Amino acid sequence: MTTATSHITTSRITTDVDFERDGFQTGTLRVPHSHDRSAYGHIAIPLAVLKAGSGPTLLLTGGNHGDEYEGPVALMKLINRMPALRIAGRLIVVPGLNFPAYMNGSRTSPIDKGNLNRMFPGARDGTPTQMIAHYVETVLLPLADVALDLHAGGASMNHLPTLLASPPPDRDRHALYWRLVDGFGAPHVMVADLLGEDRTFAAAAERRGKLFLCGEFGGFGTCNPDGLAIVEDGVERLIATLGLLPGHPVPDPRPGRLMRVExxxxxxxxxxxxxxxxxxxxxxxxxxxxxxxxxxxxxxxxxxxxxxxxxxxxxxxxxxxxxxxxxxxxxxxxxxxxxxx
Incomplete structure (x- = not known):
């Protein structure tokens, strides 16, 4: 098992995947969970990693909320294609990040009622959802150059297909950031304003100095085929735009309608x-x-x-x-x- 290396903040979550090894791997993140039916049990969160040589690392996640399905379906389809991809860099793919919520079809975890996207930076010794947030912030984000977290409206809302943009405070990276946004090519782009909210994945990425994209691509607790098509196309375009596919043509920029919530x-x-x-x-x-x-x-x-x-x-x-x-x-x-x- 591999773990984070910090003496104090080492995550309690372990994995059988070696993030530094070249090749294609599948495995799980093991979240300790001792309960009445399993004294020494754990929650197994599936993930896949593809690494080849040097290059950027792209972290792709879905299932932050468990009733949002376009992201997980698109990422499972990507995992099936990953062994055939010839990349220069690394892809880390977690289709169902808050796995208990994802398997329960609910926004929050049935174990601890945790809303993962309001749990960062999490806690090493916290509830399962807090431990997942802590692992993302202390292990997965430090590995990544760019992170994309895929959402939808879930059971209670429906969203216009929209990429949520969080431009970095470092203006030297603005051009690269907008190149990634235009590379994804969503029909709508909404500039996110965290309004001081520091418990989200986006806030964690900002703390870690990582370029972060998010998106809302459907809702009603279904897998919308139109939203799914946008996500699949956008992920493929983002991988190529980031330079993970040497020799593959970089897609032409496709800016979406730019909006802001006021x-x-x-x-x-x-x-x-x-x-x-x-x-x-x-x-x-x-x-x-x-x-x-x-x-x-x-x-x-x-x-x-x-x-x-x-x-x-x-x-x-x-x-x-x-x-x-x-x-x-x-x-x-x-x-x-x-x-x-």
Whole structure:
């Protein structure tokens, strides 16, 4: 078994994969998990590694949330092709990063209710989800030059297919970063603003000085064929753009429509419990003050519904799946066109 090498921060997660060995390998990350049915047990998270000579390392992950499927399916298909790839560098592929959530088909882990994308930097001696976050931040990210984490809206939301861009604070790397974004070639690109949130994969990558891409490519708890096609194409284009395929033509840049979420005014939340009737569709252009939908009281169907209105203008990039809502549920969020800075 191999582990991280830090004296104090050595992860408790081990693996039978040697990240430094040339060739194609499959194996698991072993997350210690002692419980009633298995005193000395572990959670086995599958991964694949392909390494050949020197070159960049690309870390590809899916299943950060367990009810988002376009990423895992695309990465499993990639793993099946990996033995035939002639690369210069290294690919590390983990299709189901929060494996308990992924196997449960839920956003959070059924073991500890952990939302992996709100767990970084994690904890060496924490719950299983905390240990996974700690391993990503202390072992996998230090190995990588670029990381791509693939998402969708999960069961409760549906997203316009969008690559989320987190330009590095180091402006010397901006040109390379945008070359990777344009290389992926998503139809929409949304500039992410962490707004001080430091518990995400993106924040971990920023702390480690790594170039990070993320994306939302569907939702409703399904594997959307259109979103899957965008992910598969984008991953192939990213691998070539990064220079991992010597002799392979680098794809022409394909910039997507660039947008930005402009704070609270681009979000609409349910003010009360009820049944929500939307007055928009995913991808619609909407205006400030426009009717967003109506909220009905199922316990008093004779009451007039409450009109809910947008507080900003933009494109509908994300919608709620479930019609039944509780106060605080996000119903929709928007994004506006922007320019690169």
């Amino acid at each position: 704070g609270a005014r681009h979000y609409l939340f349910a003010p009360a419990p009820g049944l929500f009737e939307p007055a928009f569709r995913l991808g619609d252009e909407v205006a400030d003050g426009q009717i967003a939908g109506r909220l009905y009281d199922p316990h008093a169907p004779w009451r007039e519904p409450v009109d809910l209105r947008f507080r900003g203008s933009g494109v509908v990039v994300c919608v709620r799946s479930f019609a039944h809502v509780q106060p605080g549920d996000c119903l929709v969020h928007l994004a506006s066109d922007t320019v690169r800075t």
